[in-house]
Amino acid sequence: MTAPQTLTMAGALNSALRNRLEHDDKVVVMGMDVGKLGGVFRITDGLQKDFGEDRIIDCPLGESGIIGSAIGLAIRGYRPVCEIQFDGFVYPAFDQIVSQLAKIHNRSLGQVRMPVTIRIPYGGGIGAVEHHSESPEAYFAHTAGLKVVTCANPSDAYWMLRQSIDSDDPVIFFEPKRRYWTKGPVSAHGDVAPLPLHQAQIVRPGSDATLLAYGPMVATALQAAKAAEEDGRDLEVIDLRSLSPIDTATVVASVERTGRLVVVHEASVSLGMGAEIAARIQEHAFYSLQAPVLRVGGFDTPYPASRAEDEWLPDTDRILDAVDRTFSF
Amino acid sequence: MTLHGHVPPEPDLVQLLTPEGVRVEHPDFPLDITEDEIGALYRDLVLVRRFDSEATALQRQGELGLWASCLGQEAAQVGAGRALRTQDMAFPTYREHGVAWCRDVDPVTLLGMFRGVSLGGWNPNENNFNLYTIVLGAQALHAVGYAMGVTRDGAVGTGEPARDTAVLAFFGDGASSQGDVNEAFIWAAAGNLPVVFYCQNNQWAISEPVERQSRIPLFQRAAGFGFPGVRVDGNDVLACLAVSRMALNEARSGQGPTLIEAYTYRMGAHTTSDDPTRYRLSEELETWKHRDPIERVRAYLVREAGVGSGFFDGIEAEAEALAVRIRAACRELADPAPLDIFDNVYVDMTDELAAQKADFAEYLESFEAPAQGATR
Numbered sequence: 001m002t003a004p005q006t007l008t009m010a011g012a013l014n015s016a017l018r019n020r021l022e023h024d025d026k027v028v029v030m031g032m033d034v035g036k037l038g039g040v041f042r043i044t045d046g047l048q049k050d051f052g053e054d055r056i057i058d059c060p061l062g063e064s065g066i067i068g069s070a071i072g073l074a075i076r077g078y079r080p081v082c083e084i085q086f087d088g089f090v091y092p093a094f095d096q097i098v099s100q101l102a103k104i105h106n107r108s109l110g111q112v113r114m115p116v117t118i119r120i121p122y123g124g125g126i127g128a129v130e131h132h133s134e135s136p137e138a139y140f141a142h143t144a145g146l147k148v149v150t151c152a153n154p155s156d157a158y159w160m161l162r163q164s165i166d167s168d169d170p171v172i173f174f175e176p177k178r179r180y181w182t183k184g185p186v187s188a189h190g191d192v193a194p195l196p197l198h199q200a201q202i203v204r205p206g207s208d209a210t211l212l213a214y215g216p217m218v219a220t221a222l223q224a225a226k227a228a229e230e231d232g233r234d235l236e237v238i239d240l241r242s243l244s245p246i247d248t249a250t251v252v253a254s255v256e257r258t259g260r261l262v263v264v265h266e267a268s269v270s271l272g273m274g275a276e277i278a279a280r281i282q283e284h285a286f287y288s289l290q291a292p293v294l295r296v297g298g299f300d301t302p303y304p305a306s307r308a309e310d311e312w313l314p315d316t317d318r319i320l321d322a323v324d325r326t327f328s329f
Numbered sequence: 330m331t332l333h334g335h336v337p338p339e340p341d342l343v344q345l346l347t348p349e350g351v352r353v354e355h356p357d358f359p360l361d362i363t364e365d366e367i368g369a370l371y372r373d374l375v376l377v378r379r380f381d382s383e384a385t386a387l388q389r390q391g392e393l394g395l396w397a398s399c400l401g402q403e404a405a406q407v408g409a410g411r412a413l414r415t416q417d418m419a420f421p422t423y424r425e426h427g428v429a430w431c432r433d434v435d436p437v438t439l440l441g442m443f444r445g446v447s448l449g450g451w452n453p454n455e456n457n458f459n460l461y462t463i464v465l466g467a468q469a470l471h472a473v474g475y476a477m478g479v480t481r482d483g484a485v486g487t488g489e490p491a492r493d494t495a496v497l498a499f500f501g502d503g504a505s506s507q508g509d510v511n512e513a514f515i516w517a518a519a520g521n522l523p524v525v526f527y528c529q530n531n532q533w534a535i536s537e538p539v540e541r542q543s544r545i546p547l548f549q550r551a552a553g554f555g556f557p558g559v560r561v562d563g564n565d566v567l568a569c570l571a572v573s574r575m576a577l578n579e580a581r582s583g584q585g586p587t588l589i590e591a592y593t594y595r596m597g598a599h600t601t602s603d604d605p606t607r608y609r610l611s612e613e614l615e616t617w618k619h620r621d622p623i624e625r626v627r628a629y630l631v632r633e634a635g636v637g638s639g640f641f642d643g644i645e646a647e648a649e650a651l652a653v654r655i656r657a658a659c660r661e662l663a664d665p666a667p668l669d670i671f672d673n674v675y676v677d678m679t680d681e682l683a684a685q686k687a688d689f690a691e692y693l694e695s696f697e698a699p700a701q702g703a704t705r
Contacts (some may be wrong), residue, residue, distance in 0.1 A: 004408065028481075045557035048488050054481055056445070057477075059516075060515050060516050060519050062512040062515065062516070063587055064470060064508060064509050064512055064514070065470055065473070065509075065512040065515070065516050067470075067476030068467060068469075068471055068473070068474060068509060068512070068513070069469070069470055069471075069473045069477055069516060070474055071471045071474055072420075072470065072471040072472060072474020072475035072476070072478065073475070073477055073478045073567025074474075075453055075454070075459065075475055075478075076418075076419075076474070076477075076478030076482070077478065077482070078477045078478050078480065080474075092508075095467060096467060096470065096509075099464050099467070100462070100464070100471070101469050103448070103676075104460065104675045105673055105675070106448065106452065107447075107448040107450075107460050108449055108450075108451070108452060108460060108673075109450055109452075109673055110672065110673035111451075111452035111453075111454075111455075112452065112454065112460075127382070139427060144674050145674055145675065147675070147679075168676035168677065169674075169675045169676050169677060198439070198680075209590060227685070228691065243647055244679075245679035245680060245681045246681065248681070250597070260624040279418055282586070308570075310416075326543065
């Protein structure tokens with residue numbers, strides 16, 4: 001048994017890539033600047049030096065090309081891990097993801113597999129310019145054939161990326177870029193069984209209300225829960241982890257205990273993940289609810305210029321305000 | 330002369346068999362072929378056309394929801410298709426019925442997509458013929474990725490004919506305007522990949538003429554990306570075969586990509602939902618009728634090879650038998666069972682999809698099997 005090591009989320013992602021590259025020579029990493037530079041966030045740092053230019057492929061500039069060629073590689077028997085540099089740059093590849101990648105297994109009547117992982121650094125809070133801070137997860141979660149996941153801590157970053165690369169289905173892997181440098185324990189070997197990829201996790205047990213978050217908002221939700229303690233409220237926090245499929249059972253069981261649910265995400269509220277969660281809870285836990293499910297998220301505006309992003313992004317105060325409202329019913 | 334006043338010279342069209350059926354030589358594209366082999370190509374052309382016309386008829390009879398005819402493009406497709414080796418991979422659009430034929434994909438399987446019993450339905454790796462792709466040009470990038478894999482597998486430039494592999498990507502004149510096709514060119518050039526881009530310029534992207542896609546002949550675009558381009562008479566099966574063979578050979582040997590523009594004509598509608606009389610003149614159609622890809626081979630076989638009528642009658646009979654088989658098999662294609670729609674969405678079916686499937690099964694069962702002993 002190996003003691004857990006402390007890694008940043010970026011380091012954990014790098015370790016996961018390294019682990020899978022060593023494990024299976026059909027795994028290739030591809031994207032813009034992933035080689036010598038190690039990626040714009042250095043997630044692929046050092047990989048090309050160790051695995052060579054044939055496996056850590058610096059791509060020509062073109063997102064559609066990255067995903068389109070990953071599809072061709074998968075048809076040939078490879079297991080590509082693609083990097084999209086920023087959330088807002090994934091749209092040029094949208095057709096290749098939702099019309100091609102998501103559907104080829106189905107169209108071949110199950111005879112062709114698409115074990116492609118697409119890593120997308122996403123979300124705001126880093127003072128970036130336009131197209132560098134978006135949360136496009138709902139677009140992909142809405143598409144059958146794709147699996148969509150996101151990590152909130154280094155341990156999940158490590159294990160969930162490994163599991164995504166091992167998946168025979170295409171996985172959109174959202175990385176909360178503003179949490180890249182947060183540190184946490186990661187057990188590097190198989191001494192703990194990782195949580196199944198599609199299971200939500202209760203990261204803070206509580207009894208009075210449930211806060212559901214994922215990706216970058218989990219840390220904020222945990223801060224809010226800590227602050228709520230001072231008001232004598234014991235909040236449960238769920239890290240959803242998988243956005244498609246959704247582990248409805250874990251959320252329902254929590255709401256049945258607490259009677260209240262606030263969903264928190266950075267993406268615009270309308271027609272987002274929160275809407276889906278709220279619909280499921282009213283369908284499956286209606287009689288347990290003491291209050292309507294409330295959503296805290298980005299406004300239905302373009303992601304604002306960075307000097308205004310602190311107003312736009314949900315913070316502990318906005319979460320606590322929603323918690324207050326859920327107790328006022 | 331000003332920069333914009335410069336007009337490039339009209340390029341030569343590679344041709345090995347004239348519309349009159351006269352065999353001609355081209356200095357750059359010799360073709361070593363026997364008369365028996367030309368006869369076999371003739372058979373391909375006739376059978377593909379018969380399959381295509383039967384499919385059009387089946388659509389008119391309501392047996393297919395849609396059909397995208399390849400009428401007039403048989404030589405472009407058979408020439409390219411017969412240049413492929415077993416290990417090569419072809420990435421078609423949705424009109425490459427002649428290539429599918431050359432890859433031994435059962436025509437009935439192709440009909441499944443147009444009848445609506447599947448969204449594809451064949452295994453791309455079984456005959457090395459990828460699924461039809463309807464979004465224009467998307468498959469050009471799949472071909473590039475596959476070619477990356479071929480290169481990584483060391484299956485290029487080994488000198489072993491059974492091992493060296495090329496990839497053939499089909500698209501049309503309209504798709505040449507797509508970003509994906511242009512990205513594919515860039516990637517293939519940058520990686521010196523073993524891929525041949527095969528553009529069937531059939532002159533029309535539904536109702537838009539090729540002039541709306543390009544100010545220069547399409548094959549000349551290759552120069553801007555850094556690889557050779559060649560324009561071939563797409564109604565000349567021998568020229569298409571010769572040019573494709575050479576380009577595929579070069580790809581297999583590690584010399585990188587080529588763009589082939591097969592200059593041809595879509596004699597029919599874009600699909601059975603289209604009405605080309607609204608946008609093109611009948612004179613144009615008449616002009617192209619004189620360049621028919623089948624007639625010129627027949628004329629050659631009769632006049633220059635002295636092939637007798639028995640040969641042609643035999644192929645006609647074979648074509649008729651094919652049509653009969655296709656007609657019957659099309660009508661027998663089973664509709665998918667309602668619960669099949671949940672299958673193969675994921676390799677590892679999600680719990681929620683399994684639950685939806687179970688719920689729908691229960692719902693369907695509520696309509697079935699009237700209670701025992703029920704009386705009228």
